[in-house]
Amino acid sequence: MTPPPFQALLDAHSVDVYRFLVASVGPVDADDCFQDTWIAALRAYPRLKSADNLRAWLLRIAQRKAIDSQRARARRAVPSDSLPEAAAAPAADGEPELWAALRRLPHKQRAAVFCRLVIGMPYAELAELLDCSQAAARRSAHEGLKKLREEWT
Amino acid sequence: MTDMQTALRGAAGTLPGPPPELERRLARRATEEGLVDVAYAAVDSPVGRLTVAGTKRGLVLVGYGPHEPLVERLAERLSPRVLEAPARLDDARRELDEYFEGRRRDFELPLDWSLARGFSQRVLRATAAIPFGEVSTYAGVAARAGSPRAVRAAGNALGSNPLPVVVPCHRVLRTGGGLGGYTGGLDKKEYLLRLEGVLL
Numbered sequence: 001m002t003p004p005p006f007q008a009l010l011d012a013h014s015v016d017v018y019r020f021l022v023a024s025v026g027p028v029d030a031d032d033c034f035q036d037t038w039i040a041a042l043r044a045y046p047r048l049k050s051a052d053n054l055r056a057w058l059l060r061i062a063q064r065k066a067i068d069s070q071r072a073r074a075r076r077a078v079p080s081d082s083l084p085e086a087a088a089a090p091a092a093d094g095e096p097e098l099w100a101a102l103r104r105l106p107h108k109q110r111a112a113v114f115c116r117l118v119i120g121m122p123y124a125e126l127a128e129l130l131d132c133s134q135a136a137a138r139r140s141a142h143e144g145l146k147k148l149r150e151e152w153t
Numbered sequence: 154m155t156d157m158q159t160a161l162r163g164a165a166g167t168l169p170g171p172p173p174e175l176e177r178r179l180a181r182r183a184t185e186e187g188l189v190d191v192a193y194a195a196v197d198s199p200v201g202r203l204t205v206a207g208t209k210r211g212l213v214l215v216g217y218g219p220h221e222p223l224v225e226r227l228a229e230r231l232s233p234r235v236l237e238a239p240a241r242l243d244d245a246r247r248e249l250d251e252y253f254e255g256r257r258r259d260f261e262l263p264l265d266w267s268l269a270r271g272f273s274q275r276v277l278r279a280t281a282a283i284p285f286g287e288v289s290t291y292a293g294v295a296a297r298a299g300s301p302r303a304v305r306a307a308g309n310a311l312g313s314n315p316l317p318v319v320v321p322c323h324r325v326l327r328t329g330g331g332l333g334g335y336t337g338g339l340d341k342k343e344y345l346l347r348l349e350g351v352l353l
Contacts, residue, residue: 005228005235007193010176018171031175038179042188045234095164117158118165149157 003051006042013055014038016119017062023099023114024066029073033065040065055121056129063111063129070103101151108132109144116141180238190232192241193224198253199348200341203318205245206235211263212245214315217337230268249318255348258285260319268315275299276310283324286349290328312336318345 017037021030040061048057102110108130115121115129116137127137183189191213193206204223206214208231216223228235239246244262251257264281266274279297283289289297295307311322312334323345327333335342346352 002229003233005224006233007224007235007237010179010236014176015170018175019165019168022168023165027169034171034175035179035182039183039186039188042183042234042236046232095160095167098160098164113161117161145157152157152160 003045003048004054006045009041009054009058010038013058016055017058019118020059020062020111020114021066023102023118024063024110025069025073026099026103029069033062033069036065036068037062053125053128056125059111059115060129060131063107067107098152101148104151105144105147108140109147112137112140113144113148117145180236181240183236184238184241188234189236189238189241190234191227192236192238193220193227194237194239194242194246195220196242196246196249198249200253200318200337200344203249205242205249207242207245208265208267210265210267212242212316212319213265213267215249215317215319216315217317217341245319252318253348262319264316264319269310269313272298272300272303272306273310273313276307277314277316277320277322280311280314280322280325281320283321285321286351288324288326288346288351290326291333292328294325308333321345324349324351 014034018030018034021033021037024030025033037058041058044061102113105113111130112126115126116123121129123134123137123141126141127134130137130140132140180189180192184192191206191208193204193214196203196205201217204214204216204220205212206216206223206227213231214223214227224235248257248260248262252260266277269277275298276294279294280289282297283294291304291307291311292301294311295301295303298307298310300306311325314320314322314336317323317337323335323342325333332339332342332346343352
């Protein structure tokens with residue numbers, strides 16, 4: 001099967017990818033992660049074996065870019081009382097405290113909670129994204145949600 | 154858990170989508186890094202909205218009608234790395250605008266003939282040599298393509314011209330003066346021939 005035109009992927013999934021990144025790294029770093037995600041996807045696209053589960057494939061790349069970005073930010077970080085994104089872009093992400101709590105979850109749980117509960121991704125697709133079994137994907141979503149609830153309330 | 158679900162869904166509704174500027178920057182960066190095999194853009198014209206597409210070699214497609222099937226064809230025939238990148242097609246858009254405004258008689262764009270092969274390509278190259286304001290016949294271009302008797306095949310090649318307007322298949326008429334056919338619709342062929350002063 002021929003993969004769809006890359007622009008069709010961008011049209012279909014750019015909102016999910018962008019929101020995932022804003023939730024994962026905050027509105028300031030999301031822009032660069034968004035660019036890096038799509039550039040990496042475009043680079044790998046001709047070698048893609050299967051055109052199934054393209055959304056999961058894209059979000060997996062986005063997750064890697066989010067992790068890279070957080071590591072880079074941690075290396076650059078100077079001690080501070082306020083979150084830089086909160087100061088730079090007030091309310092750009094609606095519920096900054098909720099997303100900040102989500103950002104403190106381990107990567108896998110964070111992606112599971114976002115994809116399952118925010119964009120309603122089926123467990124089969126989530127398993128693809130997390131590269132694990134459906135049962136494990138379900139566990140990640142549940143554990144993440146439980147932890148988030150404890151943190152946030 | 155539903156309280157948390159409701160909170161997450163509600164908060165997600167307030168998350169912004171990607172700003173349009175971000176996607177434009179992405180198209181620019183992808184182009185700079187050489188990752189866009191086929192770029193396309195829309196051009197408004199008196200004969201309707203056109204989709205124009207280019208590769209690194211040159212203009213590869215001018216298409217009438219909805220852009221989705223055209224873009225899918227580009228992905229299948231050329232490369233799936235197809236991106237809307239209007240800046241890459243500035244020259245094509247400018248030359249087409251000038252042509253439709255009556256300020257341009259010849260296109261100077263480099264062309265990529267990938268979507269036409271063999272005899273079809275020879276017919277189209279012969280067609281590209283017909284000057285502005287002049288006409289030829291299906292038999293005439295068949296002969297110039299090296300097969301004087303392949304008149305029907307020449308008609309088919311022109312009917313599937315991937316570069317209408319720029320490769321002027323509208324300048325090819327039936328022997329005896331009938332207009333013949335046109336992929337985009339005969340009204341468009343008439344419009345173009347009127348623009349060039351062939352029809353009154």
